[in-house]
Amino acid sequence: MAQLMDARMTLAEQRRLFVVGGWFQLLGATLHIDLHQEDAATARLRTAAALAQHAEHREIEAWCYETDAWRGLTDGDYVRALHLSQAAQDVAPAGSSVxxxxxxxxxxxxxRLGEGPGTYAAIDRVQRMSAAMRPNKGKEHHYQYDPGKALAYTATTLAWVxxxxxxxxARQVIARLAPTGDVEKWPRRVASANIDLALxxxxxxRLDEACSAAQRAILSGRIVPSNHWRALEVVRAVEQRQLPEASDLREAYQGLKALPRE
Structure with a gap:
């Protein structure tokens, strides 16, 4: 990157380089967060944000805030996550994926903060904006919002509130993604929906059904490392109620943690 920046180029070429570099740094930061490599993630987010500001690329800058908001959620820092998500919306292009x-x-x-009215207002805005989007007919893209995910986001958010x-x-998500019980196409989304259902x-x-849904999610082995905490939340809730399924769920969760990362 440094060698490229030292090369002679037009302003348009320089901006393009900033933009490409910003996307790569942002993607790297996302991977570091998934791997719990916090210092590396922070460094890449800062670099991505700086490149975005140099290029005056509001979308990348907004994704930097949004990505850090997701990290705040997974870390349990909900106030910080709220502020970062609002900062992302302030700079995001209107109607964009970010x-x-x-x-x-x-x-x-x-x-997570127990703010019911604000939660429902946000859900409504997501549903209205996603309904106005055209589905992406190409391959899945991490920075391209998939309107089909709106249902899953609603399930998660309602479960949390x-x-x-x-x-x-949650049942709608499972039925839509695995109508015949075949979860091979969307295994991770189905696993997350089962966690929402369990909560x-x-x-x-409805404790027996909750334990069954949690067991399906955990034993699928398709809960990504960045979502292990969500599975653990269900395990702990079952343990606190001293349900007989608690030991089996804990054992399944420990097996999930031991799986090699993809």
Whole structure:
């Protein structure tokens, strides 16, 4: 990168280099967060943000805030996650993928903080913005919002705020992604939906069903490392209630943690 920056180029070529470098640094930061390499993630996010500011590329800058908001959520720093998600929305281009994703993160942060009205308002904004988007017909792209995910985001957010409606949304996600029980196409999304379902069922004291959904999610082995904490949350809730399934769930979770990272 340094050698390229030292080369003679036009202003347009220099800006393009800043933009490409910003995307690569942002993607690297995302990977470091998934691997719990915090210092490396922070360094890459700072570099990505600096490159975005030099290039006046608001989308990359907004993704930097959004990515850090997601890290705040996984770390349990919900106030920081809320502020970062709002900062992302402030700079995000209107109607862009990052504007929608940052709004979804705001809803999740508010759900964790127990802010019901703000949570529902964020869910409504996500649904309205995602409905206006055209589905991406190409391959999945981490920085291209998939309108089909709106249902899953709603399930997660409602489960976190303790709304029993999360059960129906989670079941809809599972039915849509694995209508015949075949989870091979979307195994990770189905696993996450089962975690949402387990949380919702725990909230309504349907304990046997909750444990069954959690078991399906954990034993699938398709919960990504950055979402292990969500599985652990269910395990701990079952343990606190001293349910007989607690030991089996804990054992399954330990097996999940021991799986090699892909």
């Amino acid at each position: 504007a929608i994703q940052a709004t979804a993160q705001e809803g999740r942060a508010r759900a 303790g709304d029993s409606a999360a059960e129906d949304y 919702a069922l725990l909230g309504s004291d």
